[in-house]
Amino acid sequence: MNTPNINILTPLLFLLPILLTLSLYLLFKYLKKKENKVQEQKSQIAFMAETFQELLSKLKEKERELEALKKRAEERAEDVESYSENIIQSVPSGVVSFDNDLRITKVNSAAAELLKISPEEMIGKSYKEVFNPPLKALLEERKPVQRAEYQYKNHAGQDLYLGLTLSVLYNRMKEPIGFVLVFTDLTELKTLEKQIRLREWLSSLGEVSLGIAHELRNPMAVISGYAKMLSKKANGLPEIEAIMKEVRLMDRIIQDFLSFARPIEPNITEIDLKELIDSILSQLLQNRSDIKLSFLSEQCIINSDEVLLKQALTNLVLNAIEAMPQGGTLSVTVSCYDTTDTLKIQIKDTGVGIPDGAREKIFMPFYTTKETGTGLGLSVVHKNITLLGGTVNFESDKTGTSFVISLPL
Ligand SMILES: Nc1ncnc2c1ncn2[C@@H]1O[C@H](COP(=O)(O)OP(=O)(O)OP(=O)(O)O)[C@@H](O)[C@H]1O
Ligand SMILES: [Mg+2]
Incomplete structure (x- = not known):
């Protein structure tokens, strides 16, 4: 009864180790393949990491290079900027x-x-x-x-x-x-231009009018002579006195104009400027106790033409006094030994000032805003100071006027 069973089991017993070996072999192969795959994946990751690391260090290097380039560019830009800044300044x-x-x-x-x-x-x-x-x-x-x-x-x-x-x-x-x-x-240039124009204009005007003024003196002398005769005959008639007064005024104007227009050669001598100004001031301020005087001057001995200088200073002081009919302060300041080798005399008043519209004209002969003025004062100042190689400038507003004479020492 048991024999057929044994017969069936025999081949099975024989096959079992073969099957076991085969399945073990397949399992081993599978595991090996899997391990290879993991290994392969691992080496791929390592490769990628390495490449990444390499790239990173290259990038860092490039970054450093860029940083250096940027610094150099900045330095150059700074150089260029400070160079243009230096030019502009x-x-x-x-x-x-x-x-x-x-x-x-x-x-x-x-x-x-x-x-x-x-x-x-x-x-x-x-x-x-x-x-x-x-x-x-x-x-x-x-x-x-x-x-x-x-x-x-x-x-x-x-x-x-x-x-x-x-x-x-x-x-x-x-x-x-x-x-x-x-x-x-261009202020200095314009002032110079103006002075040159004025000088040229004055010299041509002087030449023409000198002759006319001279010719006028003869008929005036005749009028004056007849008026005197008439005055004697009419026993001091007021109308004749009036004629003689007007003739005297005309004579003064012509005299002033002739001395202004006549060519003059400066006569240079040694002058004590402080003393000269002192005498002008005390003479002109005699009857003006309403004017306070401030005179500042160091001892100042110069070589110049005394007559020309005295005429110029007298006219400026007179104008300053006339600009202060209600009184005020007259300041005269002399700076003689400053470093610029220029003598400066400032004559300043606290008077009415020169209106804007008059500024251009004040040095012109016969320009006057005064009832009894001839308008020759400042023309004489300009002419004399120019002859002495100097300049006259002024500043004026509602609080007063300041004239400054500058003369080379
Ligand atoms: N210090 C001053 N303050 C105000 N105005 C002035 C002053 N100096 C000059 N002027 C103005 O300039 C004008 C011309 O002056 P300038 O001395 O040539 O003539 P004048 O004083 O009028 O007459 P003159 O001097 O012949 O008697 C004056 O009439 C006046 O209007
Ligand atoms: Mg005057």
């Missing part, structure tokens, strides 16, 4: 730049000096707060201007003559980013 012309809203972005030292405002007070401010008319109006228009000339009163109240250019400021892309105003002080 060193030019004698005033330079002010504005942004598109006309706010001040840059100012050089010449501009600050001419406008009499510090750069700190200007930067960031609107043009309206910094500039007076007519430059305020010019900027307001935003219209470029080339080589225009303007009269300008700066913040210290000085009257300047400015030559200026207003241009649009562009960036590298040629886009407008504001304006730049460049200006030069």
